[in-house]
Amino acid sequence: MGIWDVITDIVEAATPWTVAEAEAAAAPAAEEATNEQATEDSKPASEEPEAEEAAEEEDAEKEEEEEEEEEDDEEEIVDPKEKFEEECRESKQCAPAKHHFEECVDRVNNGSKEDCVEEFFHLTHCATDCAAPKVWSALK
């Protein structure tokens, strides 16, 4: 790594439009190089943006975790999709579909030779349609 690389590294670190690199482990090596070769003035410039970014990330993560903890029912994972779809199935919106499905099930149980796939489709479609936005707001 030549002196020019060090200079470009410092410039990149100092400029606000720097691209965040995915190389996590490469950063310490760059800092060592700056310690050895560059002047002391450049060090804070190279470290500050990284520290700020890290702090911001931590804040964001904390907020997200807090939201999760509110949703999370103490280690007992409840699938929001199943929960909301169950609620939707019982709702007034899907009452006709549920009624037809249950009638079909009764008919089949009484010896009818049809299947209830179509009724099941209508009920499921109604339930998922009703639950979709709720599920998405519950999921991360």
Place this chain on the structure above:
Amino acid sequence: MLARSCLRSTRTFAGAKNGAINFTKRAASSSSSGSTAPAQPVMLNIAAVASTAVAIGSIAWYYHLYGPTANAMTPAEEGLHPTKYPWVHQQALKTFDHQALRRGFQVYREVCASCHSLSRVPYRALVGVLLTVDEAKALAEENEYDTEPNDEGEIEKRPGKLSDYLPAPYKNDEAARAANNGALPPDLSLITKARHGGCDYIFSLLTGYPEEPPAGAQVGAGLNFNPYFPGTGIAMARVLYDGLVEYEDETPASTSQMAKDVVEFLNWAAEPEMDDRKRMGFKVLTVTTVLFALSVWVKRYKWAHIKSRKIVYDPPKVGDGPAPRY
């Protein structure tokens, strides 16, 4: 039977009608031409009536055989159409959620990868998107790949590199079929593009296994009931259960959360250029607006002298006398 009875009624009706018409004609002709012999009109009538009856009968018979269309498609064969979910990354100016991609890759690796390949994705594609370089390298080195032939022409094994592609669980399609009861697990590299309904379909498929098939539904041997799969009998059993995966960012791993993450990851695998594409599209729009504004100003500039000119008709003065007459 219906066709035949219809046929019979039309025949009698047609015969009666024809007979009546011909009878009047014959009466008229016989009255005008006197005693010329008619060319056996009864036989002609019979031939006409019979041929008409055969024609109508053939049409009826054809309709009886081929007329009604056979509606063979049932809703079950079509499969339940997936519900539209409000995917954030499908909005015009939204990127993939890279945290979700990372979780989705974890789900793929721990759950899907045991049967499904992801053969078009190299490790290098994961770098910077959902893994760091070192994580990707470490992941690649877990697998062995063939080397180039050495001096003796033998192919040895080496640990994977970033340029290698994700390993497939089976050597070839036949091996995959043999291991999965004859069903081939499709490659997932382009699956969100390859299926009608895309992300919604795959999400619905993964989370849509009911507790038990609806009453009366026929489920084939070795198949599972899934309403979203065309035909409703799918060889893949439900794989995602609550808490199957332990996310490193401690997101509660509910079934739908895992499905959502893995679908978003698969969508990334199918269109890794999406983020760039949207940015490029926005650039295009920006440049276009600038150019449009520029063109408006240029037009104003170019038309300025035309718009601001004044055309005046100044008629020549012709003496003091009256206007000339022509």
